[in-house]
Amino acid sequence: MHVTITVNGRQRTEDVEPRLLLAHFLRDVCGLTATNIGCDSTSCGACTVIVDGLTVKSCTVLAVQSEGAQVTTCEGLAAPDGTLHPVQEAFRTEHGLQCGFCTPGMVMASIGVLADNPDPTDREVREGLEGNLCRCTGYHNIVRAVRTAAQAGPSAGRVPQTQEVHS
Amino acid sequence: MSILGTRVVRTEDPLFLTRGAVYTDDLADPRLAGALHATIVRSTVAHGQVLSVDTSAALEAPGVVAVVTAADLTGLDPLPAGAPNVNQAMTRPWLAADTVRFVGDMVAVVLTEERYQGEDAAELVVVDIDPLPAVIGTEAAARDDVLLFPEAGTNVVAALGGPAPEDLFDGCEVVVTQRVVNQRVAPVPLETRAASAVWGEDGRVTVFCSNQGAQQAKGQIAGWLGLDPALVHLVTPDVGGGFGAKIGADPEFALVVWLAQHVGRAVRWSESRSENLLGMVHGRAQDQVVTVGGSRDGTITAYSLEIDQDSGAYPRFGPVLPGLTMLMAPGTYAFPRVHARARALATSTTSIGAYRGAGRPEATAAVERAVDLFAAEIGMDPADVRRKNLVPAFDTPFTTATGAVYDSGDYTAALDRVLAAAGYEQLRAEQAACRARGDVRQLGIGMACYVEITGANTGFGTVEEAELEVHADGTATVLTGTSPHGQGHATTWAMIASDQLGIPVEKITVLHGDTDRVPRGGGTMGSRSLQQGGAAVHQAAGELVALAKKRAAELLEANPEDLVVDLAAAGLAVRGTPGTGISFADLAAEEQLLVHTTFSAAAPTFPFGAHLVVVETDVESGKAQVVRIVTVDDAGTIVNPLLADGQRHGGIAQGVAQALLEEVLYDPDGNPQTSTLADYPFVSATELPDFELVEMATPTRMNPLGAKGIGEAGTIGSTPAVQNAVVDSVAHLGVRHIDMPATPMRVWRAVQQAQQEGN
Amino acid sequence: MIPAPFEYVRASSVEEALAALAEHGEDAKLIAGGHSLLPIMKLRLAVPSVLVDISGIRELSYVRVDGDGADAVVAIGALTRHHELETSDVARAEVGLLPHVAGRVGDPQVRHRGTLGGTVAHCDPASDLPTALLALGGDVVLAGPGGRRTVPVTEFFLGFFETAMDDGEMIVELRVPRLGDAGWGYEKFTRRENDWPIVAAAAVAGRDGGAARVALANMAGTVLRATATEQALAGGASIAEAAALAAEGTSPTSDMHADAEYRSHLARLLTRRALETATTPISVAA
């Protein structure tokens, strides 16, 4: 069936199987492979993207359930000139990533944490990221990165409002 | 100032953070366009006779191109037993024809046009299995009443060491013995396994797969399939974590290569997490008996460690692990008499392989538990017992009772530093107050001293190669045989080259993992990379400077001895004559400026440290929460503290995970109970505190960088420190030991039992 | 892992949803947040042939006070997401236990999708919000081919994944009595913060020690009230004495996290703690 979803500011209409998961829509149909799949039980958060302003695990949403939605993935965060989003920047400076597999989902979840709470404590960051698993970092530097990003002000909790409509 | 030792942020990150790393399943290589998707049908029965595999319905399903079973795999020898020291009758079939030996054993492969069709069709393959009794646990395996490989005549895969001398504990005032379980855990790199293969018209196959060392993986694939290695081109894309479990190739990868040839099309495979938890090796899985004897003044004179290693259904690296455990049995202690012995056993479970630390955490966990048990028995502070028995500081090699040759160490200093940083006296005072008040939440203080072997020769020597080329545009390329999958070699190797050449880190590209470009290499495992691969880059940079001097001397008509490196100019200058030099780039413009070198380490290195952990245990529910972790991890000279600390963090977290949470469980019939991440309690951010890292650096002489391994240290130290802390939190209630993971139920029950026994 | 194929129908009103259910009969399943249904469909433990998507019926997402004076209740639309409930000012002011518990369900991403109607309909024995609802009391409002009907929460959860809802019906609203000055406590016992409870206890009690209600998660095939505890309290027992009876009448299972004996211990411990919180004079509402 047909579904129209705006991904990173670009509206796309595609003919998909109803059972297609949003995560596979992003990866296989849109070719946006930053969004990863790390489990099949909605546990790991590697697939986290922002749908209409809220973080969701895209492995547990059907593409057809996202009809008309605005979806932002990690590819949609940096400015066109390459300037990193404050959360991306902080992940880099604080060494908040190693193998990088959890990272796109972790970055999106972190933006969600900061959207709800612009200046979280360590504990609040940890609780806000409880749905995202990382095997490499022990979370220490991820928590640091979110705290550092918060210093950038409210922009750290926002996704870019790119309205470029290609087709 | 040298760039070495500074916190350089990673050059690989901007791409990882924007378009994401490119893992095997992300590849958009044009050769893989239109590739078939492989879906593996696995046994749902732990042990049984395969009566039939009916593929007819699957063959009719949409998109199905082929369904392959054992009958199709003619001409392939079974996979050999994974290590030389094991019972060679224990070979593994590619696809089970007669017998399945664990839930997850491969039975058939479905090839479909689309990924989604594979799962639909795989459901239609009907596998009829007549169940046999499962063999779960080493005790059951050792009884040998059900044999996994009847032709082997036993479930014993390998035996190491002899019986203990009868007089081992003679003269000891106090002898304590304890059965200790080092439970089976799942490595769970966040990227599951994936592979794809495409055969070219030139008769060569290109294989992309997620691994920790392309050259080894290539060798295995070629060997198993009987292919000329020259025909195999293996490429390692970005890898989403390995932790030992991605060392070498897995049979699935080779199967993909075979399938691509069989159907004459590119084939790709990537497993789901559920499949990963069954199919990828698990780690640890040792049942140990520790016995420790000594005198009431705290001196330990004898120590014995007996190990039953569960090696899973098909022996792989598992039987090698207890060898490392035995070698490292006495750890940091100067016990005069040490005995260690092991046997490995086959069970109807997933195979055991390497997992962060691989054999050494098991040694440390055993001895650190033993020392605490001894301290509890004689009523002495565990820190004092440790101080009394630690090997004194040394900077010339020290040979242990089990024959390990430690390079350098100061274990007492490490312990003292961690205790001081944690405020040990104060903590003990707080604990006493908690106990006196009878608080619901009780403090537990646990410590562990460790030493481990890194850069060990596991069959490929202690060597690594590097190639370094400076280009005319001022950039440089490093080729390395190590295989980063999160460790940041692209940055660190560039720093090492930059340090001697002055070429900025951003202009140095580090390449690895392509066997056509880097034919030889040892990969990344056993904390070997910096001390061997990094040292090779260091050596290459030195050789490149020497070569440049020779060339420049001719060009500048100067004496090579008068030429010095001008780091600011990324080139050479004539000593004392400013403005006369030539850059490496200009030299490269004249003639290719390239060196290829092999670094050979004198011996493995032995990083060490001490961890202190504070837990709070709710004694009514039994739930323990880690509130502080303070660590000293001495890995010699640190090249990039930002990344070295990251390695410590990740390692520490995995130790906490094993001590408190994670365990792979099977029911008595061999059905896995933890086959999704909903059931396997992978440690999350809320279960961990911030880590307090204390610095200490004792350089080694085994390589010019002075570096020891850091990748596994955190895990080795934190695991027993957490376990000891949990036991300590309820020690005043009469508890002496709690096995890992120290789940709330276990802790609660230990308290109940101790109190019943106390009454 | 991916679900088996199905046909997908998007419903934009309760009427459309009911019509689709009527048309497709037993093979059809409603999908709201999808956070219970899709995980089991991916594992192919559920294979509905038609999915009726009600997540777009946004008019079923609300939290409001309905009625006046003593009869006023808090009405919550079935499609209210956990996150909306957690952050609702009305809910916080009137039924503090519910938003608190909503905030303890899963992780933020799960709370952004999961709905109150979905968790009540799914009726998992370990689910948090049904436990809280049992302690609060109130009604489930169902819409069906024959119109609407109301079932008391206490009669809704019948057994293992089994409710009083008939085929062809759907939940449209939950009606919960306002707490007034009654206190509450919630104790969720997990190994990791974001886990499902091994056992949970919800308590609602008058501050003066008046009639109290206690509900338990994961102590039987479905969430249930700790009636022995409630009766003891009504008969004047202390919290400690009453809580000691919390496991009576339950039938906990043994699994890898906990065996039945330990679960019973937890039920007693958590009931005591929840009651202590509920009767502590200071409001602990988040």
Ligand SMILES: Cc1cc2nc3c(=O)[nH]c(=O)nc-3n(C[C@H](O)[C@H](O)[C@H](O)COP(=O)(O)OP(=O)(O)OC[C@H]3O[C@@H](n4cnc5c(N)ncnc54)[C@H](O)[C@@H]3O)c2cc1C
């Ligand atoms: C990772 C994870 C962790 C979780 N942790 C917890 C936890 O800690 N505690 C907890 O309690 N829950 C937890 N949940 C479950 C979560 O609360 C679910 O969102 C909830 O159980 C189901 O709500 P839903 O809207 O997603 O329902 P769906 O998945 O859409 O539907 C579930 C079932 O209810 C039916 N249904 C849905 N809406 C209606 C309706 N209005 N009328 C009739 N039938 C309906 C569907 O047909 C289906 O059978 C977790 C879920 C996940 C994925």
Ligand code: FES
């Ligand atoms: S892939 Fe979505 S939560 Fe793991």
Ligand code: FES
């Ligand atoms: S960086 Fe590897 S999983 Fe998080």
